[in-house]
Amino acid sequence: MDISTILIIAFILIIDIVLIGIDIKNKLIFKGINKYKIIMPILVVGFVVVTFLSNNYRLQDIIVGIAILPLAFIGNKRGITENGFLVNSYVMIWDRVESFSSEEKDNKYIIKYKTNIGQKKVTFKAENKEEIKKYLQVTKRIKYIIK
Template structure:
């Protein structure tokens, strides 16, 4: 096996471990969804399928495919945690949020929050809107903006 293949496999395994530890550490209070929630898992599964359907794959191709599969299902969570907003396994702390708003769109509640890195949107069930609003208003570091 070549050194470049070993480095790629090591990098992927380290990413898997980091994302799994982050998912375990960040307990979600209110779970949300993203607009393109299925995109990353679908791309990874298609990549693995195409790689394995190729007639001349090598042993390191199989190892990379096995190592990359957890990335399809880990690191794709969004919601509200005790420490901040969780978006793609990255927690934006309450201090970094400049403003947020809650809007209704059909049968969904959309939480939009703005940071210095840009704006993000998390979609929740409409039934959870009152609980989410009450929880977020109890956090003193956040500023609510009505649209």
């Protein structure tokens, strides 16, 4: 194996470990809806299958394929954690949320929150609306509330 392949494998394994650590550390209190959650597993599994179906794959390709498989199943969560909003393995902590608003559309409860880097949204099932409202009102770390 050459040095570039070793560096790629090390980089992928570091990403795997970081994302698994984030998922373990940030337990979801309210699980959001991620409408694109199936795309990442399909892409990663498709990449591995295409690699193995090619006629001239090497040991390095097999190792990279095995190392990349955990990426298909982690990092696809959305919702509210104890520390803030979780979107794709990134937690926007309460102190950085400048304001948020909520709306109900098509039997879904949508929370849009604004930070210094832009506006994001997290979608929930409509049946969790009241519990989420109560939780966000109790959380004193949010600076502003727009209703």
